[in-house]
Amino acid sequence: MIDKILSRFRIKTKVLIFVLPFVVTISAVGLTGLYASGLLQGRMEISNSVLQSLSGFKDLYGSMDDFLRVTSPEARDKLTAELKTQQGVLDRTLNQVGEEAAGRDSLAEASQRTKDISGVVDKLWALHEQEQALHEQIDAAQKSLISTRFTVSYQAEELQTALQNDEGAATITLRTADRLLKGGDFLGTVASGYSKPQTPQDKIAFINGQMPAIIKAQRQIAISVPTNQKNVIDALTATIDSIKAIAQLPAPTDEDIAELGRLVSRFRQTSTYTQLTATQKMREATQRFAELEGRIAQTNSVLQDTRRLENSVYALQIVLSDFLSNSSKDNLVRLQQQAGTLGKDMQVLTTSAKGMGFAEGISGAIQPALDAISGGGSKIVDTISERVTAYAAARQELDQIWTKLTDFAELQKQTAGTERTQANSISVMTTGLGILLSILGGIALVLTLQRPISQITAAMRRIAEGALETSISGEQRHDEIGDMARALGIFKENAISKIRIEEQSDEERAAAEHERQRNDAEKHEMDRQIEFAVNALAAGLERMSQGDISTTIETPFIGRLEQLRQDFNGSMMRLQATMSQIRDNVELIQGNGNQMAQSAEDLSKRTEQQAASLEETAAAVDEITVTVRSSAERAKDADQIVRQAKRSADDSAVVVSNAIDAMGRIEDASRQIEQIIGVIDEIAFQTNLLALNAGIEAARAGEAGKGFAVVAMEVRELAQRSAAAAQEIKGLINKSTNEVNSGSQFVQETGTVLAKISAQIVTISQHVEMIARASHDQSNALQSVNATVNQMDQMTQQNAAMVEETTAASRELADEADSLRRLIQQFKIDGEAAATPVYRAA
Numbered sequence: 001m002i003d004k005i006l007s008r009f010r011i012k013t014k015v016l017i018f019v020l021p022f023v024v025t026i027s028a029v030g031l032t033g034l035y036a037s038g039l040l041q042g043r044m045e046i047s048n049s050v051l052q053s054l055s056g057f058k059d060l061y062g063s064m065d066d067f068l069r070v071t072s073p074e075a076r077d078k079l080t081a082e083l084k085t086q087q088g089v090l091d092r093t094l095n096q097v098g099e100e101a102a103g104r105d106s107l108a109e110a111s112q113r114t115k116d117i118s119g120v121v122d123k124l125w126a127l128h129e130q131e132q133a134l135h136e137q138i139d140a141a142q143k144s145l146i147s148t149r150f151t152v153s154y155q156a157e158e159l160q161t162a163l164q165n166d167e168g169a170a171t172i173t174l175r176t177a178d179r180l181l182k183g184g185d186f187l188g189t190v191a192s193g194y195s196k197p198q199t200p201q202d203k204i205a206f207i208n209g210q211m212p213a214i215i216k217a218q219r220q221i222a223i224s225v226p227t228n229q230k231n232v233i234d235a236l237t238a239t240i241d242s243i244k245a246i247a248q249l250p251a252p253t254d255e256d257i258a259e260l261g262r263l264v265s266r267f268r269q270t271s272t273y274t275q276l277t278a279t280q281k282m283r284e285a286t287q288r289f290a291e292l293e294g295r296i297a298q299t300n301s302v303l304q305d306t307r308r309l310e311n312s313v314y315a316l317q318i319v320l321s322d323f324l325s326n327s328s329k330d331n332l333v334r335l336q337q338q339a340g341t342l343g344k345d346m347q348v349l350t351t352s353a354k355g356m357g358f359a360e361g362i363s364g365a366i367q368p369a370l371d372a373i374s375g376g377g378s379k380i381v382d383t384i385s386e387r388v389t390a391y392a393a394a395r396q397e398l399d400q401i402w403t404k405l406t407d408f409a410e411l412q413k414q415t416a417g418t419e420r421t422q423a424n425s426i427s428v429m430t431t432g433l434g435i436l437l438s439i440l441g442g443i444a445l446v447l448t449l450q451r452p453i454s455q456i457t458a459a460m461r462r463i464a465e466g467a468l469e470t471s472i473s474g475e476q477r478h479d480e481i482g483d484m485a486r487a488l489g490i491f492k493e494n495a496i497s498k499i500r501i502e503e504q505s506d507e508e509r510a511a512a513e514h515e516r517q518r519n520d521a522e523k524h525e526m527d528r529q530i531e532f533a534v535n536a537l538a539a540g541l542e543r544m545s546q547g548d549i550s551t552t553i554e555t556p557f558i559g560r561l562e563q564l565r566q567d568f569n570g571s572m573m574r575l576q577a578t579m580s581q582i583r584d585n586v587e588l589i590q591g592n593g594n595q596m597a598q599s600a601e602d603l604s605k606r607t608e609q610q611a612a613s614l615e616e617t618a619a620a621v622d623e624i625t626v627t628v629r630s631s632a633e634r635a636k637d638a639d640q641i642v643r644q645a646k647r648s649a650d651d652s653a654v655v656v657s658n659a660i661d662a663m664g665r666i667e668d669a670s671r672q673i674e675q676i677i678g679v680i681d682e683i684a685f686q687t688n689l690l691a692l693n694a695g696i697e698a699a700r701a702g703e704a705g706k707g708f709a710v711v712a713m714e715v716r717e718l719a720q721r722s723a724a725a726a727q728e729i730k731g732l733i734n735k736s737t738n739e740v741n742s743g744s745q746f747v748q749e750t751g752t753v754l755a756k757i758s759a760q761i762v763t764i765s766q767h768v769e770m771i772a773r774a775s776h777d778q779s780n781a782l783q784s785v786n787a788t789v790n791q792m793d794q795m796t797q798q799n800a801a802m803v804e805e806t807t808a809a810s811r812e813l814a815d816e817a818d819s820l821r822r823l824i825q826q827f828k829i830d831g832e833a834a835a836t837p838v839y840r841a842a
Contacts, residue, residue, distance in 0.1 A: 071128040083117060127387045134376045134383065135324065141372035142320060148365045149313045152349075156306040163299050170288035176224040177281035183221040184274030187267035188676075190214060194264045200257045207247045207260065214240060221274055224281075232273060239266050268676050275683055305349040312342040316373075323377060327384050332377050339370045456484050463492055533561040540568060547826040549575050583824040589817045596810040615797075622790075680722060 190210050197203045218240055222233045246252060246260045319338045323331040346366050462470040472485050472492070536553050543551060552569040556562055 071124070080121060083121070124387055127383055131380055131383045131387075134380045138320070138324070138373055138376045138380075141369035141376070142317065144369040145313055145316070145366065148362065148369075149310055152306055152362060153310060156303055159299055160303060163296065166288070167296075170285050173281050173288065174285040177278040177285065179220040179224045180274040180278035180281065183217040183224070184271040184278070186213065186217045187274075188271035191264055191267040191271070194261070200252060200254075203257065203260065204247050204252065207243060207264070211244060211247065214243075221270075225274075225277065229277075232270070235266075236270050239263050239270075272676070272683075279683075302349070302353045305345070305352045309342070309345045309349050312338070312345045316342050320373065327377075327380050329381060332381050335377050336374050339374050343367065343370055453484075459485075463495065529558045529561065533557045533564065537564070537568060540572070544572070544575075549579065579824065583821070586817055586821045586824055589813070589820075594814050596813070601807050683722075 190213075193210070194203060194206060197206050218233075218236055221236065225233055243260060243263050246256050246263075249256060252260070316335075316338045319331070319334050323335045343366070346363060350363060456472075459470055459472050470492075472489050536555065536557075540551070540553055543549075549572055552572050553565050557565045
């Protein structure tokens with residue numbers, strides 16, 4: 001009955017009818033929840049404000065720590081802003097809470113304590129500004145100390161530089177004396193060494209070999225001689241230039257050699273002068289070092305005290321840096337101790353530098369800075385202690401505020417729990433009523449829709465199984481179920497049409513299969529014909545690869561394959577004609593090649609015989625030429641030897657003359673050496689006196705002069721040995737003078753004998769020259785004959801080589817022709833091959 005009534009309505013209408021009670025119930029539940037949320041809204045807002053206050057005060061703890069750790073205007077402004085924010089949150093919370101609400105007194109007390117913390121922050125900022133002022137005072141004192149340290153360091157460097165400059169000047173004077181001594185000694189050595197070579201060439205070679213060292217010695221002397229004695233350098237430079245000019249002459253005369261000896265002897269005078277100047281420089285340097293001894297001791301003491309003062313300033317800076325980074329009482333004690341140490345070092349430096357004009361006023365600059373650092377450090381420690389006490393009080397206030405806010409939040413939590421319990425009871429009752437109404441409406445809706453939908457579902461299952469005669473009920477209904485029944489009827493008609501179309505498709509498929517079988521038969525026949533053509537071509541190509549080109553394919557092919565057979569047969573015919581012509585040409589080439597090889601071989605034998613005859617003739621002429629040339633060369637060598645003997649005799653006469661002159665110069669040089677030895681005795685005497693004075697001064701110096709005393713003793717011994725050596729040299733020179741006189745007489749007698757020998761050598765030279773000229777003419781004639789014979793021999797040998805090459809080429813040509821003929825014989829042409837089997841189509 002219910003189904004018939006409701007079948008007139010759409011399913012949407014039915015659902016609305018049964019869902020309406022459920023919607024009413026849900027509305028009731030929503031109104032109940034709105035009532036409950038109204039009860040809890042006030043508590044939630046108050047709780048949110050309290051939570052914001054707690055979170056803000058938690059951040060306030062961090063801002064307080066940041067302000068104490070890094071006290072800056074930004075940190076102060078941030079802390080003040082957060083305090084104002086928290087004060088505003090607490091005031092808004094008080095306005096939300098009623099006058100009689102529970103916990104209002106705790107909230108009011110927290111607001112008042114927040115206002116008190118602002119005063120503590122102002123006090124902390126004032127203490128920070130006081131600490132900053134003390135830091136600036138200490139920084140100014142530190143800068144004063146650093147400036148004073150730089151000043152003292154600069155003055156110490158100037159004092160040390162002045163002392164070093166004086167020491168450097170004395171050292172330069174000593175080095176100048178050393179350069180003068182070395183340069184003078186070398187020039188004296190050159191003057192002595194010049195007398196050792198005997199011939200002019202050896203003397204020139206000696207001077208040229210010593211010239212670079214002479215120029216170097218001249219430069220050392222030039223940079224060491226005082227400016228008021230530059231005329232000595234000019235004279236030395238002129239002497240060296242003159243010596244260099246004579247040494248570079250290609251053929252110096254006896255006058256040039258004599259002038260060279262006089263110029264070299266001037267080196268002894270220069271050596272004597274440089275040794276005297278070096279002695280004066282050494283005395284001057286010794287005097288300067290003696291004057292510097294007292295200054296060095298006092299300056300070293302001042303520099304040591306200055307370094308100690310600088311180290312104390314550095315140490316004070318380090319301790320002050322530690323104190324400023326951690327201003328504790330222990331660091332303050334270290335700072336005051338280091339300041340006392342710096343004051344003591346200042347007094348020591350003032351005492352050691354007294355009378356030197358060094359570090360004057362240092363006490364007036366350092367002591368005020370030390371007082372400012374010590375006093376400022378004490379005040380900073382007191383200020384920090386006061387800041388810590390104020391900060392502890394502020395933290396205690398924050399702890400009290402946090403406790404009050406926590407108590408208020410707990411009270412609000414308890415009140416909210418009571419109100420939540422009441423709202424939950426109302427919601428449970430309303431929800432139960434809604435669930436009951438929903439169950440009843442769902443049962444009615446299921447009873448209305450289940451039976452007609454089950455009928456349509458059963459009909460759809462039978463039609464899907466192939467029972468197309470099944471009847472469909474419910475097509476007369478006006479709701480969605482009637483629409484489903486009518487759509488199922490259309491589906492049934494479509495299934496019947498599909499069966500008819502499938503039957504027609506089977507018939508068409510059978511016809512297509514018959515046509516396919518006919519096409520496969522035609523294709524198989526075509527494949528058989530192609531296979532036959534391919535086999536025939538393969539057999540023909542196989543015979544051709546074996547050399548048989550005499551047969552063709554006689555069986556015709558089908559269709560377009562016939563053209564392929566005709567092209568293959570035409571190629572085979574053209575190949576047969578070509579191979580026949582090549583075979584005839586190869587036989588002709590073979591015959592001609594063999595004939596050419598035989599002729600070339602005969603010609604080669606005759607050419608070899610002719611070449612052997614010419615070679616023997618050339619060898620005989622060559623031996624004669626060598627003999628005549630050897631005779632001419634020996635005659636020429638004899639002529640050269642005679643000429644050289646004549647020149648040697650002439651040179652011997654010149655040498656004898658030069659030796660006589662050299663003996664005279666040796667006598668002059670001996671007298672000059674005696675004078676120089678007198679100067680050496682004087683220098684040795686003066687050196688002995690200087691060494692004695694140095695020993696006395698070293699003895700006065702005590703322990704510091706022991707090393708110098710040893711040096712003075714060694715110098716004195718060297719001076720004594722020099723005087724003894726000079727006396728020995730003087731005795732040797734006297735002995736050498738006597739020997740030179742006797743040698744001069746022997747040299748004059750040798751000159752007379754050499755003149756006679758020179759005249760006899762001239763006569764021998766003329767005869768030898770005539771013999772050499774005749775031998776030279778004979779040698780030239782035989783050389784021309786020998787050249788002609790050798791040329792003929794070379795041409796004959798070249799002809800023989802060409803004939804051998806021609807013979808080899810002819811033989812190679814004949815061999816290649818034989819090879820080519822054998823290759824041609826491998827092919828079967830015309831009727832030479834066996835009959836070709838005939839291929840026919842199967």
